[in-house]
Amino acid sequence: MAELKKWYFEDFEVGQAIEVGTRTVTEEEIIDFASKFDPQPFHVDKDAAEKSIYGGIIASGWHTCSMMMRMLVDHFLRQSSSMGSPGVDEIRWLKPVRAGDTLSVSTTILETRPSTSKPDRGVVMTQWQARNQHGELVATVKGMGMYGRRPQ
Amino acid sequence: MAELKKWYFEDFEVGQAIEVGTRTVTEEEIIDFASKFDPQPFHVDKDAAEKSIYGGIIASGWHTCSMMMRMLVDHFLRQSSSMGSPGVDEIRWLKPVRAGDTLSVSTTILETRPSTSKPDRGVVMTQWQARNQHGELVATVKGMGMYGRRPQ
Numbered sequence: 001m002a003e004l005k006k007w008y009f010e011d012f013e014v015g016q017a018i019e020v021g022t023r024t025v026t027e028e029e030i031i032d033f034a035s036k037f038d039p040q041p042f043h044v045d046k047d048a049a050e051k052s053i054y055g056g057i058i059a060s061g062w063h064t065c066s067m068m069m070r071m072l073v074d075h076f077l078r079q080s081s082s083m084g085s086p087g088v089d090e091i092r093w094l095k096p097v098r099a100g101d102t103l104s105v106s107t108t109i110l111e112t113r114p115s116t117s118k119p120d121r122g123v124v125m126t127q128w129q130a131r132n133q134h135g136e137l138v139a140t141v142k143g144m145g146m147y148g149r150r151p152q
Numbered sequence: 153m154a155e156l157k158k159w160y161f162e163d164f165e166v167g168q169a170i171e172v173g174t175r176t177v178t179e180e181e182i183i184d185f186a187s188k189f190d191p192q193p194f195h196v197d198k199d200a201a202e203k204s205i206y207g208g209i210i211a212s213g214w215h216t217c218s219m220m221m222r223m224l225v226d227h228f229l230r231q232s233s234s235m236g237s238p239g240v241d242e243i244r245w246l247k248p249v250r251a252g253d254t255l256s257v258s259t260t261i262l263e264t265r266p267s268t269s270k271p272d273r274g275v276v277m278t279q280w281q282a283r284n285q286h287g288e289l290v291a292t293v294k295g296m297g298m299y300g301r302r303p304q
Contacts, residue, residue, distance in 0.1 A: 037226055040234060053235055061237060062218045066189035067216055073191055082192060083205055085213060085245060092239040128164035 007080035009112065010149035011120035017108045022073035023067055025059060028100035033063040058096035064103075064139045065091060068130050071105045074145075081148030083121055089142040095132065102133045107143065114149070122144050160290070160302035161264065161274035169260045172227035175219055177211060178254045179251035185215040185274035195199035216255075216291045217243060220282050224295075233300030234248045235273055241294040247284065259295065273298050 034043035038060035041048035044141065048055040111125040126143040186195030190212035193200035201209040249255065263277040278295040 030275060037222045039222075040229060040236075042236065058236075060221070061239070062214065066214045066218070069212070070191070083190075084194065084210075087213070087242065087244040089243070090239065090241055091243070093237060102197045138186055 004151070005079060005081045005148075007076050007147070009081065009124065010115070010150045012109045012112050012124045012147070014109050014111060016075065017106055020047065020071040020082065020105045020107060021044070022102055022104045023071060025063075025101040026098060027057065027097060028061045029098075030057060030063065030099055034060045038062055047107050054096055058098055061091070061093040061139070062104075064097050064130065065102060065141060067138065068105050068128055068141065071103075071129070072107060081150075083146040083148055085143065085146055086123075088112060089144070090140070092140045093138070094140065095136050095138040097130075097132070097138050098138075101138075103130045103138065104132075105130045110142070114130040115146075119149070121148050156303070157231060157233045157300075159228050159299070160304045161233065161266070161276065161299040164264050164276045164299070165260050166263060169227065169258055172259060173222040174254055174256045175223060176254040177215075177219065177251065178248060179209065181252055182211045182215065182249075185218070186212045190214055194260060204247055205256070208250060209269050211249055213245040213291070215244070216245065216249050216282065217293060219255060220222075220257050220280055220291065220293065223255075224259060224280070229297075233302075235298040235300055237295065238275075239296055239299050241296070242292070244291045244292045245290070247288050247290040248293065249282075249290050253290075255282045255290065257282045263296070266271045267298075271301070275299075 031044050042052040043060050044058055051103050107126045107128045112128055114122040124145045124147055128141040128143055130139040132138050169285050194204040194206050259278045259280045262279055266274040276297045276299055278301050279294040280295055282291040284290050
């Protein structure tokens, strides 16, 4: 028999807000990610970044999303019946994320919908939020996840 | 005087489709990215992935988007007046991306809009597509970019 998970489709309640942790990002991490995936000057080149509209190096938005994902995975996805995701909507990068910033991430359950075609799973719609140490919202994502249903 | 760029806001035409290159992804890259940012079993654990609905390791969707981003940066963003992005919409992960897959990425210009509040820039809306070596669409993203206007 398969090991029981902590979170199944049935465990998500609309309105529920889950704090998934905090993470401080370093300059080395920002430059390392951007060098691989988003080497625009304001992400990788200190001099160019200082002259840009950002006034210094900022994290790639894809890096910010990836850090949010890691916190979601550590906090509950890894202990869940997650079957992946068909996509996400409305990613907004609202404020720059800079070296030394500490992100606090939460996800709020917007909607849960059992699959009509596949009775073993359901979709959970979520709103992710990342705030910095000043309480400013820096990034939001509308997530969609597929979760297996609790075994009967 | 600042160095002239190859791509300014004025250089994007609605309907224009830009092929931005191809990239083959390795298992090492898939596991490396997912270990850092999305360590769900079907991204990092071969045995668990084989037993999952995916039948083997697949790339994190965030990794796929990040690889698309890198191709966009290499092909034109780095030679452009890009000022970053307020966000993206409608990311869809349509088919699994597996080790050995070769992604071909394109971006099509959907809309260009001069900023009404900031006369030095404009927003360009784009549709990104990634296809695998079988011609199957594996991921799509509606992008938004801010670009500086061509100096007069």
